[in-house]
Amino acid sequence: ASWVSSILIKLVWPSSQVLRTLINCSATQVVDTAPTTSLGKGTAQRQAPAPSFPVGSTSLAREAMRSIPQCPILPQNLQWLLQHWPVFPISGSKVRVITNPNEFYRELLNKAKNASHRICLSSLYLGTGKLEKDLVMAMSNRAAICKDLRVHWLLDYTRGSRGDFNSRKMLQPLISRYPDTFTVSLYHTPDLRGILKWIMPQRWNETIGLQHMKLYVFDDSLVISGANLSNDYFTNRQDRYFVFDDCPQLADFYHKIIDTVSKFSLQLQTDNTTTVLPDTIVHPFMGDYNKYCMAMKTAIQKVWDQECGKTTQRLHQMSKNLEKSGVNKLDEKPLDTIVIPTLQMGPFAIVSDSTMTKKFLTSAENNSRIQLASGYFNLTEEYMKSILQGSEALYSILMAHPKANGFLGASGFAGAIPAAYTQLAKLFFERLQKGRQSKRITMFEYQRPSWTFHAKGLWYYQPYQSLPLLTMIGSPNFGWRSVNRDLESQVVVATQSFALQRALHQEQEHLYGSSSQVTQQTFTTQDRLVPYWVRFVMPVIKVFF
Numbered sequence: 451a452s453w454v455s456s457i458l459i460k461l462v463w464p465s466s467q468v469l470r471t472l473i474n475c476s477a478t479q480v481v482d483t484a485p486t487t488s489l490g491k492g493t494a495q496r497q498a499p500a501p502s503f504p505v506g507s508t509s510l511a512r513e514a515m516r517s518i519p520q521c522p523i524l525p526q527n528l529q530w531l532l533q534h535w536p537v538f539p540i541s542g543s544k545v546r547v548i549t550n551p552n553e554f555y556r557e558l559l560n561k562a563k564n565a566s567h568r569i570c571l572s573s574l575y576l577g578t579g580k581l582e583k584d585l586v587m588a589m590s591n592r593a594a595i596c597k598d599l600r601v602h603w604l605l606d607y608t609r610g611s612r613g614d615f616n617s618r619k620m621l622q623p624l625i626s627r628y629p630d631t632f633t634v635s636l637y638h639t640p641d642l643r644g645i646l647k648w649i650m651p652q653r654w655n656e657t658i659g660l661q662h663m664k665l666y667v668f669d670d671s672l673v674i675s676g677a678n679l680s681n682d683y684f685t686n687r688q689d690r691y692f693v694f695d696d697c698p699q700l701a702d703f704y705h706k707i708i709d710t711v712s713k714f715s716l717q718l719q720t721d722n723t724t725t726v727l728p729d730t731i732v733h734p735f736m737g738d739y740n741k742y743c744m745a746m747k748t749a750i751q752k753v754w755d756q757e758c759g760k761t762t763q764r765l766h767q768m769s770k771n772l773e774k775s776g777v778n779k780l781d782e783k784p785l786d787t788i789v790i791p792t793l794q795m796g797p798f799a800i801v802s803d804s805t806m807t808k809k810f811l812t813s814a815e816n817n818s819r820i821q822l823a824s825g826y827f828n829l830t831e832e833y834m835k836s837i838l839q840g841s842e843a844l845y846s847i848l849m850a851h852p853k854a855n856g857f858l859g860a861s862g863f864a865g866a867i868p869a870a871y872t873q874l875a876k877l878f879f880e881r882l883q884k885g886r887q888s889k890r891i892t893m894f895e896y897q898r899p900s901w902t903f904h905a906k907g908l909w910y911y912q913p914y915q916s917l918p919l920l921t922m923i924g925s926p927n928f929g930w931r932s933v934n935r936d937l938e939s940q941v942v943v944a945t946q947s948f949a950l951q952r953a954l955h956q957e958q959e960h961l962y963g964s965s966s967q968v969t970q971q972t973f974t975t976q977d978r979l980v981p982y983w984v985r986f987v988m989p990v991i992k993v994f995f
Contacts, residue, residue: 536757539768541783542947548691555684561668562588570667576617577680606661607636635712637661643735662936670698747798787945794938811836814843817913823848825904828929851897893968917951
């Protein structure tokens with residue numbers, strides 16, 4: 451891989467230190483660390499702060515963590531989940547699992563039409579079709595009625611600026627008409643700067659790093675998903691969607707996270723230009739790289755520590771609630787479910803999601819079962835080692851068939867991306883066979899006529915149980931870029947609620963129901979043969995997926 455990397459570096463963008471670093475990382479299989487980055491413009495090479503997440507940095511947070519009680523929902527092998535992540539006990543009756551993209555759209559539209567004081571949305575981008583326009587119009591109409599309503603959007607700068615008519619153009623009229631109601635922030639990765647920003651084509655500059663969190667807050671409710679806000683995700687692109695109704699503490703937490711990232715982002719103006727906030731310490735791509743990364747990390751860490759400090763009190767309250775519900779019937783619903791958020795922000799050395807995921811994969815008991823899905827199957831080496839060498843659980847891994855890949859039929863180099871994912875799947879399948887683990891770990895491909903597959907997350911079944919205890923849902927794909935370059939978030943939902951466990955199981959069966967198992971014959975058919983040039987460049991380009 452190293453000599454392939456060396457040749458390609460000399461042929462393509464030789465002046466880009468960022469690409470050199472990313473490629474060298476892929477060749478040596480170094481993952482889960484913040485990449486070294488060149489600022490360009492003659493400045494010296496910089497390094498992002500050393501990882502310290504998820505451990506709280508304040509003495510108050512550390513003291514609170516030491517006294518955390520056990521949670522009756524979690525088995526002993528998973529009690530560690532309470533230690534370094536914020537925990538939100540809720541009633542399982544407040545969680546709704548949506549399985550249809552059109553229902554997801556109707557949920558967003560309905561909540562937009564009925565919001566009273568806040569709408570806070572975080573997505574990669576906003577599409578420009580009729581459905582998206584209707585969603586924006588619903589917010590505009592609601593703002594005309596509710597004078598106290600505040601609407602904030604956090605999108606990715608590069609993806610939201612692509613093309614002549616884009617997300618910025620969609621939202622520009624709103625901030626012009628309601629300047630006191632609507633605000634739009636555009637996150638710009640600090641890694642896209644200097645000469646790299648100048649030479650990268652518009653279509654490919656987003657490969658350097660993105661705002662990828664899919665969080666939709668309406669008043670005191672949260673919708674979390676892996677889906678963006680565009681037509682395909684509302685019609686025939688399969689994803690996952692959870693609604694947490696009337697969960698004010700959870701909604702407040704994610705509002706704070708979105709607001710914090712927004713303060714370090716560019717702000718859309720009424721003339722479609724962008725600027726930083728007046729009190730911004732460092733510009734994301736023109737200022738000092740280290741100072742920007744440290745400022746963002748410190749601000750996010752503060753929100754995180756404050757929330758972790760509340761975990762002990764919340765768990766004590768949960769225990770009392772469950773004790774009372776066992777003695778007599780309460781008017782209030784039992785707190786039989788916990789929600790644990792994670793964050794992954796590689797450029798800022800925030801690694802709570804990858805830390806949890808790796809430990810979870812290796813903590814699963816013998817004969818337990820993990821159903822893992824990824825719309826873009828490109829597991830990091832750390833995740834693969836956790837599954838292949840560090841885990842005793844049974845695995846069923848669901849990925850997109852090439853015909854269900856969102857890049858199928860794309861022009862230019864992007865058209866080869868489905869073949870690249872086939873190559874990655876084939877290499878993993880060969881590792882299973884070589885390690886004689888093809889019975890413990892099975893692979894499946896999602897294929898449904900006229901549909902694409904974008905779902906990600908996992909479901910955890912305790913040994914010999916037919917319903918899952920726990921699920922993870924959100925934006926991470928378990929891939930290299932999710933761990934190292936993009937802003938990601940997901941939640942762990944663990945529950946004793948039979949109704950919610952059944953809904954989780956039905957969701958999993960719905961997704962796997964449109965799949966077929968991967969076998970040796972899968973990769974031998976004519977349409978699955980990977981071009982030689984794709985195989986040749988895979989050691990380099992896999993770090994962009």
